[in-house]
Amino acid sequence: MPAPPVEQWRERTDAQPLNRALGLRAEEIAEGFTRYRVVRVPGSAAGIDGNEAPEGVSTFAITTAADLALVSAVSTTVQSGRDVMNGTAEMNLTYVAQPLGEAVVTATVVHRGALLAVVDVRVEDDEGAPIAYGRGSYAIRPADGAPR
Numbered sequence: 001m002p003a004p005p006v007e008q009w010r011e012r013t014d015a016q017p018l019n020r021a022l023g024l025r026a027e028e029i030a031e032g033f034t035r036y037r038v039v040r041v042p043g044s045a046a047g048i049d050g051n052e053a054p055e056g057v058s059t060f061a062i063t064t065a066a067d068l069a070l071v072s073a074v075s076t077t078v079q080s081g082r083d084v085m086n087g088t089a090e091m092n093l094t095y096v097a098q099p100l101g102e103a104v105v106t107a108t109v110v111h112r113g114a115l116l117a118v119v120d121v122r123v124e125d126d127e128g129a130p131i132a133y134g135r136g137s138y139a140i141r142p143a144d145g146a147p148r
Contacts, residue, residue: 003029003076013072022061024068032109034072036065039102056099066093066121066134069107074117074138077109084143089116091136093123099131115140 003009006029013019013026023041028034038057067088078085104124111118121134 003031013068018064019068022064023057024061024065026072027104029072029076031076032073032112033076034069034107036069036105037102038062038065038099038105056101057103059095059099062099062103062105062123062132063093065103065105066107066123066132067091067136069105070119070121070136070138073107073109073119074112074140077112077117078140082143083140086139086141089137089139091121091134093121093132093134095132097125097129097131099123099125101125103131113140114142 004012009029010026013024019025021041023039025037025039026034027037038061040057070088070091071085075085102125104126106122106124108120108122109117110120117138117140119136119138121132121136122130123132123134124130
């Protein structure tokens with residue numbers, strides 16, 4: 001599927017209850033690329049372990065945004081009637097700094113095979129300093145009756 005119109009994609013993505021609760025904001029989508037911003041939502045800064053992240057957004061929200069960005073980037077490479085999205089096969093993030101403000105998460109498809117897409121994920125602060133680096137792969141299967 002080609003990338004949807006940006007404003008339509010933003011509205012649909014930003015309206016999702018989980019995205020609103022975690023402070024995930026859709027910013028940009030293009031073929032093989034997406035960018036999200038993670039903003040602090042008062043009362044929701046606790047990480048998965050319950051520890052507060054008073055200076056910035058939670059790593060739980062960032063990790064969720066990373067997976068969402070990965071899936072969204074791959075979705076722009078799927079051909080309707082030929083491919084079916086089949087789920088995140090694996091994803092890892094290595095945090096190199098504590099988030100101290102908002103986070104910008106980008107995902108770029110670096111390889112698109114018949115059954116698997118490989119995606120680089122980068123998380124930075126507003127100044128462009130790295131917070132985390134990651135890579136993931138997403139499974140794709142043939143649509144019913146599609147030639148391979």
